[in-house]
Amino acid sequence: MNQKENALLSLQGLKSYYESRDGSEVAAVDGVDLELYPGEIVGIVGESGCGKSTVVRALMRLLDPSSARIAGGKAVFCGKDLFGLSEREMCGIRGKDISMIFQDPLSALDPVYTIGDQIEEILKAHEHISESEAKEKALELLREVNIPSPELRLNQYPHELSGGMQQRVVIAIALACRPQILIADEPTTALDVTVQAQILELIRELRDKLNIAVILITHNMGVVAAICDRMLVMYGGVVVEEGTCKEIFKAPKHPYTRGLLAAIPSIKEEKEELYTIPGQVDVMKVPVACCRFYKRCALAADICRRSEPELKGEGGHLCRCYMAADGAEGSSGGLGFGKEALHG
Amino acid sequence: MAETNSRMETILKAEKLTKDYPVLKGLIIPKEIGRVKAVNDISFEIQSGETLGVIGESGCGKTTLARIVMGLEDVSSGSVSFMGKTIKKGMSKDLRRHIQMIFQDPYSSLDPRMSVRRILEEPLRIHCKMTKDERLDRVLPLLEQVGLPAESLERYPHEFSGGQRQRIGIARALILEPELIVCDEPVSALDVSVQAQILNLLRSLQKEKHLSYLFVSHDMSVIRHISDRILVMYLGQMMELADKRTLFETPAHPYTKALMKAVPVPDPEIKDQCHVLKGEIPSPVDVPSGCPFCTRCPKSMGICSQSRPEVNEIEDGHFVACHLYNKEEAK
Known part of the structure; x- marks a missing residue:
């Protein structure tokens, strides 16, 4: 626990409540602590409705304010509480320092812009960079995520790529500004097993190369065992078990x-x-x-x-x-x- | 399971099934520019009381295969018959009632405006002449068998959870007492704990009612759990067909091996998980000539891209379509 100072991100007692139809409040997340260190992959597992996605959505401040609210807790990143920042400041962090990839790559990409445009967009938003530099960097990023013939892909539209290729593009966009934290919400659920294996391999490879911290949300125990270092098992909005993957898979303690x-x-x-x-x-x-x-x-x-x-x-x-x-x-x-x- | 069964008989027989669809181009006057072979020359049999699992990745034609067996699609060539009667689109009601289906998505496969009672009674209204009370006598015990309380009768699908809805779907498939049930990814929309409940239910119903299943899934571990024999498909073609034990202990086809290695196992001690197969599944419109798997196969040889391998029986009941196991070359 003396490592506390080096934690990249520290969630303390995060609570997030949704309003239900009868006016009472439902706890989607009810007091979750999480510490994240550089270079580690932490898995959050649980079944649907356990609050695993709400944790990261709250952290990214992406919850719909009309129905959900952050009811308590802090999210300390680089000495700042993310919940205390203005929307403008948060925009500077989202996609730059903390970025996210989603389950369905086709809906995460804009169908009317080319792959190149979408990668360049995030570069231009966060960095002072010229048009030609952005193009070059986009190409480099596509190479980094092992997309074959990247020059050709730059001018293609999302629908022209296969699912695995689309997810690689989403990962390239997420990594464009060299974030410190990558949040992956069910990144392989929509993909076939052989492609899933490739994407998991890619995430692990990028973690080793860039030393980023990854939060991986999944319902698949196999995926956690394959690439995570530590894991949190969630049930009913709280963490019911936490530890290294080795310990938990070898000797799970919680009945759930x-x-x-x-x-x-x-x-x-x-x-x-x-x-x-x-x-x-x-x-x-x-x-x-x-x-x-x-x-x-x-x-x-x-x-x-x-x-x-x-x-x-x-x-x-x-x-x-x-x-x-x-x-x-x-x-x-x-x-x-x-x-x-x-x-x- | 199938071997120990004394009442074993072939109830479904599929011979050289092929289904192709036209590929059209042009918005106003569509022109045919090619044909996709969704299912290409597949033969298999299903015995009574056994489960044939069909596994493959997206686009491999497993759902088309299920639809052909249900008589929802006509074959382009080949034939499929149930107890000697041909299955086709306009087949008679008498034949249709013997084959029922359980769908993947329990949300869209139940009519939201029908009560559970109407959902379950509808097949009886169509196929049997029964009074109201007789129908109820059929519905009630079945509800209990699939693990739903009798109060569910007058309730509507939206009042149930995903797992319970799937139970309703199963009850609907069973109400006519069919011999064969086609399950198209019945648990892939469910959570793990609910998935286990449904898989157990399907197995206990099979034992009780001596049902046969054609079970389609993309999940290797689910298929292993439920099936007696397994058919592995890739881009519309059969790669391997064997009983469960043989397939998992001594898989022959490189694709089957790759598929098994790609599945992450819940055990962090196993190193080198997610063994990576290079490349992605080619588009079904543009299937590689020769063996469809040759572009990704680690053991690809010269002949693989030239001619399509024949299906060989390498041991009793173990069929493989791969040049590595070609009889002449085996020596």
């Missing part, structure tokens, strides 16, 4: 993480029946005064109903659960499924 891993069919081994987490994700009306997972949890006890556990643990492997804390490392007794189901 365990269930999630056991529910994935395996490509390596045969599973007779998949473990299922009963029920479905609940809407979290504020204030919440119980464990958010207790209704679906096989371990739930009285205390889980009465108060919400804290995120705590040793050596950076944190878990938000009353019942997991005293459970022995790696043992899964009483969970309703055996260890072989977890790793099989």
Whole structure:
């Protein structure tokens, strides 16, 4: 924790609430802490509705103000709280210091401008640069993301490229101003597996070369295991488990993480029946005064109903659960499924 | 599963299925400039009680294949038959009721203005002469089987979550007691925990009702979990067909191997994940001559770009279309 000063970005107690139709407020994100260091890839995983996308949208200040608000917390980047900046100042950071890539590359690109125009646009917006310099730099960027025959691509329109190629262009745009942080929101969900592998490889390669920090949001445990260093598992707007990928995949502590891993069919081994987490994700009306997972949890006890556990643990492997804390490392007794189901 | 079954019989037989679509150019007077072979010379059989998984990336023709089997598309050549009767677009109602379908998107496949009761009773109204009470007697136990409460009957699709809607879709497919169900990516729109529920449900229903599935998916691990035999497709052509164990333990085709390596596995200890296959899938309009995979294949030889490999049976029930396994050259 003495590294705290070097953190590139530090989210402290981020809360973001949406207004629901009956006027009450729903906690999409309810107190999330995150520290990001240069050169690391941090994965945020969870199912739909767990608030993983809202975290980064709040951080980028991209939430729709008519329905959502940032209800508390700080996002400290380079000594500044992003939530205290004016919109104008934020524009100077967005796309320059912190940039983002999205799930669907075709809707992230403008269909009526050429690839070249779109890369040059961001360069001209953030840097004093001449037309010819911008063109040259755009070409260089396309080469950097391994697009074949980049000279030709500069004058093409997004629809002329394949999905994987479009995502490479989006990544080139995101990297144009040499950001310190790259946020990737489900960057490979819309792509085929062989292309997904290429894009993941590219993200890892660029991280090594440019030493940028990456926040990768995904619902795919395999993707996290393949490229992330650290991961956060979210449920109901809070982080339920945090740690290095190695620790979490080897010995998941939280019943939700365990269930999630056991529910994935395996490509390596045969599973007779998949473990299922009963029920479905609940809407979290504020204030919440119980464990958010207790209704679906096989371990739930009285205390889980009465108060919400804290995120705590040793050596950076944190878990938000009353019942997991005293459970022995790696043992899964009483969970309703055996260890072989977890790793099989 | 199929081998242990004593009642094994072929219920669906597809022979040399080919489907091509015209490629048109020009807005006012469209001219045909070529043809896309969405499905190209594919043969397979489905036994009763087994699941045939079809896997492939986008544009490989797996959905077209499912639509042909459903009788929603006519073949350009070849034939497909169910229990000896030909499946085609205008086939009779009597034949159609034996083959039902579960769709990918549980949001757009249910009519928002129909209650669950109407959705489930509609097939009965069309295919059976039944009184109101008889219909209800069919619907209620089925609802319970797919894990929905009886109160759902008078509710509308928007009141349900994605997983529950998919259960409604499954119940609708089952109401006529079909023998074959075509599942087109039935779990790819669902979250992992819900996906597991639906996969378990599909398997238990299969055991109970002795159903056969044609299960189309792009997800290798889902396919492995649900299938007995697996058909691997690439750009409309069959690359490999084998039972599950053979395919996963000794995959033969370079494409199958690449596809398996590309899937990220939830285990950070495995180094060198996401083994990268070079290049992207060529456009189906412009399929490479010879083997469709030759442009990306790590083992590509001279012959691969010249002639299309024949489908060879390299061991019992294991079919591969690759020059590496050509009988004459194997020696």
